Amino acid sequence: MDEILLRTLTPQVITVLVRRGAGFAAAEDATQEALLEALQAWAERPPRDPMGWLVTVAWRKFLDAARSEASRRRRELRVEAEPPPESGRAADDTLALYFLCAHPSLTASSAVALTLRAVGGLTTRQIADAYLVGEATMAQRISRAKRTVAGVRFETPGDVATVLRVLYLVFNEGYSGDVDLSAEAIRLTRQLAAGIRHPEVAGLLALMLLHHARRPARTSPDGDLVPLADQDRSLWDTGMIAEGVDVLQWALARDQVGEFQAQAAIAALHADAQSAGETDWVQIVEWYDELVALTGSQVARLNRAVAVGEADGPQAGLAEVAKLDPSLPRYTAAMAYLQERGGDRTTAARLYAEAAHLASNLPERDHLTRQAARLNATLRN
Known part of the structure; x- marks a missing residue:
């Protein structure tokens, strides 16, 4: 079958x-x-x-x-x-279904669930397992979503940006249960890209491919999180990287840059470096400037600050981070990293421990805890 x-x-x-x-x-x-x-x-x-x-x-x-x-x-x-x-009319009809499932009247979680059920063809149990909720809970969520869109005319034009946001949410869920949602998101985005020759659709596909290509190196054999700079780049999927770069180049040639193209360009620059030391941080900062201009995202500003720390030195990066809201996710972790790069191991160790306490998931918490322990061990010697 x-x-x-x-x-x-x-x-x-x-x-x-x-x-x-x-x-x-x-x-x-x-x-x-x-x-x-x-x-x-x-x-x-x-x-x-x-x-x-x-x-x-x-x-x-x-x-x-x-x-x-x-x-x-x-x-x-x-x-x-x-x-x-x-x-x-199958291709056109499938695109219409994408837009219906990503209708603005739906919450993000409902839109994702309905897309996986109707467009992805997953069962309610598979979706529930992937989101670590009960099957009955997921069934209710999907039923509410179907009732919400029941009166929507099928011919009503949809919003590509909303569809892309839903697919991006699916991709970021990663792997859980017996369904690899990252791979499923790539499959669905390929399907969308085949029906819509849109630069941002291609940009999202490129971003997914470039990130997914690094997946084998993201965790150690013990399951520990491995930062980008420490990853074994021989484990990266070079074929997927090449495809992602080709798709991105097509999108950028249309001269209609959007946020997913900007993120994909940053990912491509990381993928192009043979080692962490060869990363073109100056260009990455320029692409973050573009991304911030497009979105105004505070998370993008924080990532840009870390990139500035790599391009112009840790003190320049710390100055950029200091301009931002300390409540931002990973703010403290970014400060810890830049303080260590600047040579202040005592402050870095304390900030790593604080960041671990604030981490939203277990792998990240464990990684930050190990960073704090590593620095504390060097301070005692």
């Missing part, structure tokens, strides 16, 4: 049913029932036309459900012989 094929066909089947008059929730339910039937039927005898098979079965499931409803519902539906699969 080809799970990737089923996930690819899922949004196409849903959109065919919606175009025929089914509501979004009903179409999604019918498609999921058809997928369950496919898991059994295809194991012994895969169909010659998987898309046509799924559309036919899903449409029958929908009609069966519709016939059991009130007479008003029956009159509104055209209960007739099944029409052909209509596969010609």
